[in-house]
Amino acid sequence: MDKQLIRLRINGEVHEIALSPNRLLLDALREDLGFTGSKRGCDDSSCGCCAVLVDGTPMLSCVALAASYENCKITTVEGLGGPGNLDSVQEGFAEMGGAQCGYCTPGFMIATKALLDRNPNPTLDEIREALSGNLCRCTGYMQIYESVKYALERHGSISSSVRETPSTQAPAVR
Ligand code: FES
Ligand code: FES
Numbered sequence: 536m537d538k539q540l541i542r543l544r545i546n547g548e549v550h551e552i553a554l555s556p557n558r559l560l561l562d563a564l565r566e567d568l569g570f571t572g573s574k575r576g577c578d579d580s581s582c583g584c585c586a587v588l589v590d591g592t593p594m595l596s597c598v599a600l601a602a603s604y605e606n607c608k609i610t611t612v613e614g615l616g617g618p619g620n621l622d623s624v625q626e627g628f629a630e631m632g633g634a635q636c637g638y639c640t641p642g643f644m645i646a647t648k649a650l651l652d653r654n655p656n657p658t659l660d661e662i663r664e665a666l667s668g669n670l671c672r673c674t675g676y677m678q679i680y681e682s683v684k685y686a687l688e689r690h691g692s693i694s695s696s697v698r699e700t701p702s703t704q705a706p707a708v709r
Contacts, residue, residue, distance in 0.1 A: 546614030
């Protein structure tokens with residue numbers, strides 16, 4: 536299939552690359568552009584490891600065609616922050632043990648960032664719902680919820696309902 540020149544706006548920078556029309560956004564990010572933070576964890580759109588923000592909304596890049604997102608604002612986990620300039624979400628996962636093997640962590644961070652951007656004071660149920668499309672094999676989810684709480688507390692906006700100790704029940708898989 537012939538390649539087309541497309542422009543992808545990623546983490547605030549425009550990248551112009553030649554891609555096949557059927558090139559997946561995840562493959563373009565990881566293999567063509569070196570944004571390896573997004574992971575491939577499944578073959579059936581169920582794990583959330585590949586999530587990126589597209590115009591502020593979480594999207595599974597493993598089922599998105601890169602060419603469809605020309606001129607959209609794409610944010611990968613690398614775009615949240617870096618050494619010396621961590622986002623509060625990244626700090627939360629680092630401080631509260633939300634990342635163990637770390638494979639799922641970029642997807643959880645992206646989902647958390649999207650949640651806090653649209654709802655800076657979520658309840659625990661709203662956190663569970665927002666993260667319900669992401670799977671973790673390691674943490675049992677409690678540390679992940681604690682990581683989100685840490686990020687909320689960094690902003691001084693934690694709600695009383697979120698302060699309650701979360702249960703260890705894993706979120707439903709969508
Ligand atoms: S790799 Fe995209 S949902 Fe699992
Ligand atoms: S930290 Fe290992 S899969 Fe989540």
